[in-house]
Amino acid sequence: MDPNVPCHTCSYCHNARPHLCENPQGIGITRNGGLSELAIVPASQAYKVPEGLPAEAAALTEPLACALHAVDLAGLRPGATALVIGAGPIGILCAALLVAAGASRVVVSEPDPQRRARVPAFGAEPAAPEAIAGFQADVVLECVGRVETMKFAVEAVRSGGTVVWVGVAAAEAEVEIKPYDVFRRELTIRGTYVNPFTMERALALLAAGRINWEAIVTHRFPLDDFEQAWDTHRSGAGLKVCVQPAGDDR
Ligand SMILES: [Zn+2]
Known part of the structure; x- marks a missing residue:
């Protein structure tokens, strides 16, 4: 999902520039995020993951x-x-x-x-x-x-x-x-600021194997080990640290 939620009512939103929105919300920032087994997001922010693409690869879409x-x-x-x-x-x-x-x-x-x-x-x-x-x-x-x-x-x-x-x-x-x-x-x-209208192409590149995502996810942790995952992220030890709320789904 795209975490950057535009207001759909400001001048920028009305002019096809939702990333410049004057009243944006962020899933995981101003709204509850995905470090839980279930999360509710607006349907407008959701993208369908192509068949066969693992969740940890799809998590790199944003x-x-x-x-x-x-x-x-x-x-x-x-x-x-x-x-x-x-x-x-x-x-x-x-x-x-x-x-x-x-x-x-x-x-x-x-x-x-x-x-x-x-x-x-x-x-x-x-x-x-x-x-x-x-x-x-x-x-x-x-x-x-x-x-x-x-x-x-x-x-x-x-x-x-x-x-x-x-x-x-x-x-x-x-x-x-x-x-x-x-x-x-x-x-x-x-x-350059965030990701206007680029989520679908990012997903398509991941699904097509054009991005070596397996070399990007350097660490994986279950949700219970979140503190260890956070420490690893903060230490700069890897590229992307993946937390798997639903377990290892590779
Ligand atoms: Zn707006």
């Missing part, structure tokens, strides 16, 4: 749908090059989608060697940040949310290219960029 919206906004053309900054779960999902979208090269910049080691399983090239000094790509997706990497993203895009700031920055953070550089090199810098 984060994948967010990454899909970011990749849509990047406007990558087949054969173009891409740089993803950060190999956390969203960086990895973006990289996998850029590969699926036909990029000729997808480089993932990540300082942590253990996180870098996960990258080849998704068809992308891992690189230490210092190893790609001077490299520029047609599209750059920043998936960290730090001012240093957001600035670096603007420097690492080719002229005429598009930067998407995917990572969530601190509310008070400010980034120094050169307006002349944006002008002379005709850069596009975009924000």
